[in-house]
Amino acid sequence: MPVIHGKNFIWTHLEKPTEDDILEIAKNRDLHLLVVEELLHPTFHPKIEVYDSYIYLVLHFPRFDTRDTTHGTEIDVVIGKDFFITAQYARMPVCEQFINACETDKRKSKQYLTSVGELLYYLLSDLFRDSFHELEKMDTVISAMENIIFKERNRDYIENISLLRRQILDFRHTIHSQQSVLQSLADEGREFFGKHMQPYISRITGNHLRMWHILENHKETVEALHETNESLLSSRATEITKNLTIMAFIILPLTLVANIFGMNVAFFPIVGNPYDFWVIVGIMLAGITGMFIFFKWKKWI
Numbered sequence: 001m002p003v004i005h006g007k008n009f010i011w012t013h014l015e016k017p018t019e020d021d022i023l024e025i026a027k028n029r030d031l032h033l034l035v036v037e038e039l040l041h042p043t044f045h046p047k048i049e050v051y052d053s054y055i056y057l058v059l060h061f062p063r064f065d066t067r068d069t070t071h072g073t074e075i076d077v078v079i080g081k082d083f084f085i086t087a088q089y090a091r092m093p094v095c096e097q098f099i100n101a102c103e104t105d106k107r108k109s110k111q112y113l114t115s116v117g118e119l120l121y122y123l124l125s126d127l128f129r130d131s132f133h134e135l136e137k138m139d140t141v142i143s144a145m146e147n148i149i150f151k152e153r154n155r156d157y158i159e160n161i162s163l164l165r166r167q168i169l170d171f172r173h174t175i176h177s178q179q180s181v182l183q184s185l186a187d188e189g190r191e192f193f194g195k196h197m198q199p200y201i202s203r204i205t206g207n208h209l210r211m212w213h214i215l216e217n218h219k220e221t222v223e224a225l226h227e228t229n230e231s232l233l234s235s236r237a238t239e240i241t242k243n244l245t246i247m248a249f250i251i252l253p254l255t256l257v258a259n260i261f262g263m264n265v266a267f268f269p270i271v272g273n274p275y276d277f278w279v280i281v282g283i284m285l286a287g288i289t290g291m292f293i294f295f296k297w298k299k300w301i
Contacts, residue, residue: 004102006084006113013099014039014087022087029054029083042074042089046181050188054080057185061127062134062174063092072174075127077120079192084116086123094130098123117193121200128207131175135214138167142221149229158233161226168219175211182208246295253287 004011014021019040026036035049035056049056057079060072073092078085088095101108112122141164149157182205189201261271261280270276 002099002103004099004113006119007115009082009084009116011084011086011113011119014085016089017087025085029078029080029085031078035078039076039087046178048181048184048188054078055188055192057181059178059181060174062131062171079116079120081116084119094126098126117189117197117200121204124204125207128204128211131211135211135218138164138218142218142225146225149225157229161222161229164222165226168215168222172215172219175208175215178208179212242300246300250288250291253291254284257284257287
């Protein structure tokens, strides 16, 4: 339970807090029973609750696991006039790096720990920056796929595109529900933090809006790539089917002539005469040539 001293406040960070940790903090900071219950377990949706002397904030940020799927990672923040409490229920490397910077880097410590409002701003900015970094990696994958999808029409890309669509949907699900929460924070923050914090809170809401627009653009691009890839695969399958059909019709005269001259009858023209084999081969070649000329005339090949 790291405890960091700011200019006029104390920051306590809880990682996978136990019930005893929560109860001790709640007793020292006089937290409401409803807040205590919320801190004991992860919350499925972002929320903001304003009390007389503090604000309780729950936010979720996307996190990619080893299977390239996205999950929302929760961080709870209790912001008082002279205290700042954060709680996380799963590992968040960005949060750990931020805490380490506050403890070891004097310049950043002086910058971040000026007030509870500025600490909230810099913490959320780092979390949003990490999410933007994940979006940049996603954008690189989309751009690479866009460049090669017209060269290699492969069913493997259907799976890759489906995976990207799932990541974007999970990302959107995590980010979308925070819009109203951040707007409420901006409204309540004017009175709680003071007017000097308004630009900071506006930038946080602006980061959220920018992330949402990027996700919308990624969603539309991936859906267009999916439709394009499906169309190209369908076109290729149609082309293959057409070529196979043309080959079957071209070979049809060979099969027909072979079956005719293979009939077991007492008398058959040509058969038994000199050069009968070459005459039959000539008939077959003439049939193939005729079919080929017909398809060329129809512009089917």
